[in-house]
Amino acid sequence: MVFRCYxxxxxxxxxxLRIVATSMDSLGPRxxxxxxxxxxxxYVPWMSM
Structure with missing residues (x-):
């Protein structure tokens, strides 16, 4: 199993968030x-990851 941390x-x-809010501006109050x-x-030890 592979876990990725971004x-x-x-x-x-x-x-x-600014891009999303600007894109949604046309929806108005809806x-x-x-x-x-x-x-x-x-805490998870590095060797256990």
């Missing part, structure tokens, strides 16, 4: 998008 800076996230995040608060 690193995205907050600058990139802000740019993506437009809505959801954001979700998962944060792990446990």
């Amino acid at each position: 690193y995205i800076t907050f600058v990139v996230i802000e740019q993506i 437009g809505m998008f959801y954001l979700a995040a998962a944060v792990s608060d446990f």
Whole structure:
């Protein structure tokens, strides 16, 4: 099983959110998008990955 970990800076996230919000502007008050995040608060040793 292969796990991939992606690193995205907050600058990139802000740019993506700005593009999405601008694209959805034509929907007016009917437009809505959801954001979700998962944060792990446990340690996994490198050899166990």
